[in-house]
Amino acid sequence: MRGKWEGQFRINKDFTEKIKEYNMLELAKKGVFSFSQNLNEVLEKAAQFDEATQFDFMSNYFTQLENFVSNNLEYVYFERIAIKVTQNFYNKNKISYFPEDNEAHKEKYCFEINSLRNTGLISLVINKEQLDISKINSNENQFNNFINYISSYFIYSIESIVAEDEAEELAEFIFSISSNTFSEILDDENCIVDQIIDVLRAYGFNINDYEGNCEIYPNYYLKNSVNSGYDYVKFCKDIISELFCE
Numbered sequence: 001m002r003g004k005w006e007g008q009f010r011i012n013k014d015f016t017e018k019i020k021e022y023n024m025l026e027l028a029k030k031g032v033f034s035f036s037q038n039l040n041e042v043l044e045k046a047a048q049f050d051e052a053t054q055f056d057f058m059s060n061y062f063t064q065l066e067n068f069v070s071n072n073l074e075y076v077y078f079e080r081i082a083i084k085v086t087q088n089f090y091n092k093n094k095i096s097y098f099p100e101d102n103e104a105h106k107e108k109y110c111f112e113i114n115s116l117r118n119t120g121l122i123s124l125v126i127n128k129e130q131l132d133i134s135k136i137n138s139n140e141n142q143f144n145n146f147i148n149y150i151s152s153y154f155i156y157s158i159e160s161i162v163a164e165d166e167a168e169e170l171a172e173f174i175f176s177i178s179s180n181t182f183s184e185i186l187d188d189e190n191c192i193v194d195q196i197i198d199v200l201r202a203y204g205f206n207i208n209d210y211e212g213n214c215e216i217y218p219n220y221y222l223k224n225s226v227n228s229g230y231d232y233v234k235f236c237k238d239i240i241s242e243l244f245c246e
Helices: 002-018 025-029 032-046 049-070 073-093 103-109 111-120 119-130 135-139 138-162 167-176 191-202 232-245
Strands: 212-216 226-230
Touching: 002 049, 025 032, 025 049, 025 073, 032 049, 032 073, 049 073, 073 103, 073 138, 073 191, 103 138, 103 232, 111 119, 111 138, 119 138, 135 138, 138 167, 138 191, 138 226, 138 232, 167 212, 167 232, 226 232
Parallel strands: none
Antiparallel strands: 212 226
8 A cells, every 4th residue: 555655646746857847927927037047947857757757747837938028028038048058968968858049929020131230129119019218117017018129129130130140239239228319218227238248148158258359340220339348349359159059
């Protein structure tokens, strides 16, 4: 009798792992770092299972993530980060499951290169989502909502820039996503810039690894040259190299 009960316990434990519930909204509200940390924990847990359980476990996770994102479209970038990180983890550890890109999201969030060059990402997002600048500037929730939309459009837009195979343009594009280049948006604490850096880090690209001075020249997105204490051109060359390989 005891042995039979212990066997049932093991089955229930595996089943519980497969149907584990995640509070995606709470993770999203805590920010990119919290989400990425949880995702890494999920992948490390998945690596401990046999192939069949891995598949069910990760399928459960992504089903919940996709359901959350479908009802909170400003958080699409979390889904994109999860796909990228999971694919990297799969390539290294050969876990049995990672998802495909959502073509509907790609169609919604991608901008043509000429649209980005002519208008800039911030202006395009405000117009596309019909956001109220006065509310963004006066309401914290509206500002956070705006930052999330910027992040989602950004993570798709970099693919349009990467396709041009010009590190200087990608560096200029990254630098242009700031209230300094769109004076109607108030962002004294540089939250937009910090968010873009955090999104890139979660996507696998950490600017802190690229110490060294460089100058970014205005061609498509900036009005004036910018000096940086990090080598954004080398940083962007590596982004292009990795994304092109995919």
